[in-house]
Amino acid sequence: MIKRRRGIILFIAGTATALLIVYPYNKAVEYTSTNEFCFSCHSHDHAEESWRLSNHVNNKSGVTVGCAECHLPPKGEGYIKAKIKHGAKDLYGYLFKDPDEIDWEAKHPPHIADNFTYESSCLSCHDNLYPVGLSQEGIDSHIHYENNQDELSCLNCHSYTGHYNPDYVHAQNLTFGVEEPDREPFTEPAIIDSFANYTEQIPGTAVSFDMVAIPGGSFLLGSPKDEPFREKDEGPQVKVNIDDFYIAKVEVTWNEFLAWFNATSSEGRLTEDDLAEIDGFSGATPPWGAPDQGWGTGSRPAITMTHHAAMEYCRWLSEVTGKYYRLPTEAEWEYAARGNKETPYYFEGDPKKLTTQRWWNRIFGPDTTNIASHVIYKENSNNRTAKPEGMGENPFGLINMLGNVAEFCLDYYSPNTYSTYSDGVSNPVSPANQGERVIRGGSFQSDAAEVRVAARDYTKTEQWLRTDPQIPKSIWWYSDANHVGFRVVHDPDSTITVNY
Secondary structure: OEEEEEEHHHHHHHHHHHHHHHHHHOOOOOOOOOHHHHHOOOOOOHHHHHHHOOOOOOOOOOOOOHHHHHHHHOOOHHHHHHHHHHHHHHHHHHHHOHHOOOOHHHHHHHHHHOOOOOHHHHEEEEEEEOOOOOOOOHHHHHHHHHHHOOOOOOOOHOOOOOOOOOOOOOOOEEOOOOOOOOOOOHHHHHHHHOOHHHHHHHHOOEEEEEEEEEEEEEEEOOOOOOOOOOOOOHOEEEEEEOEEEEEEEEEEEEEEEEEHHHHOOOOOOOOOOHHOOOOOOOOOOOEOOOOOOEEEEEEEEOOOHHHHHHHHHHHHHHHHHHHOEEOOOOOHHHHHOOOOOOOOOOOOEEEEEEHOOOOHHHHHOOOOOHHHHOEEEOOOOOOOOOOOOOOEOOOOOOOOOOOOOOOEEEEEOOOOOOHOOOEEEEOOOOOOOOOOOOEEOOOOOOOHHHHOOOOEEEEEOOOOHHOOOOOOOOOOOOOOOOOOOOOOEEOOOOOOOOOO
């Protein structure tokens, strides 16, 4: 009898204790998941205001979607674990960081936002991807998403659904105009009467750009074996001879690229007279989504075009100016970028001190004293391209050879390219292999180790077209590569011929 009473007493005491623990725990979980609690820490300018203007609040249905419903997974799918992880990180930021110094806009790109927004939460609400009234473009996009769920997330197209951005354009085919300078159109191109810098003028437009004369010479292509962060495809070093050539002072701007787009685009041209205006060039179709990412056009570097589009731009530019323009070979690009320097950068700098790949630099911050005045890269870019104004020049007078946007080269990529060159080779270009193309220079997304002069990279065509739902996919625009552009070369003696 006594044991029975003791058992009842223990049961009651245990139940009471459990209730005393579980009830406050549940209340704490519930309270710390409210919008009011979230906004008490996330008080930066855009958080609450942009949420209230978003489709998750400002919609016809009257349904409001709160912070936790997007930034935590559904309950039972790791909810508490994610809550602890994000809460600890938010608490650290609240105590030790100044919210005014954080670039909140830089956290919106899908590859970053995926870390604190959950696909499972999107689908728990949007279980019907084909609601009544969905446009054909939306249907095509959602079919494409369902067929590629291992590679895509909702954020690839809906990154601003939860936080409204008036400058964001949802993915669709767009047309746009050129922001030409306020002056009369040029009637003729530049005239070259000596090997010196010149300013090219695109006839029929008010657009011009500077070309820099690069005197020929010899240099070691690639990096030495002891260079920090050297990759295998940067060697073996080989002596290369380069003839005189001209290269653009800055990367091709939107003003320049859109001059071609508007002159040659055949979209909407219905008459023979209209078609005649494009002079036999097949123009690019409208891009899928805003090609400038909402960052602006003008003198910013043009981005999101394919290598094919860049080549076609060069072909058109050659036609309208009467000069032979093309993309640089990889050897020409590195020769121009080095500016007769043999160091990792054309300016003073140790990659070990500049990189954030080393834990010491991640904790205490890398040395940005010199590099930030020459390179737009991960540490100073705010995760977007920048205008060239104000950036330091390399010894040849070129701007943004490193960083800002990576640049297409003429060559096909191979990790063993340099081993195929004989020492002392002149004006080399890799053999055609119908594969990916070389890109050089790193971009605004790159770490300091990746903007070394010798660092190599290449196009990733399939990956860079993942969110493009069109069948067939565009040959003109990359839907998922906002970090690549190009600059042009003028080859006065046509030592390298391009088969466009």
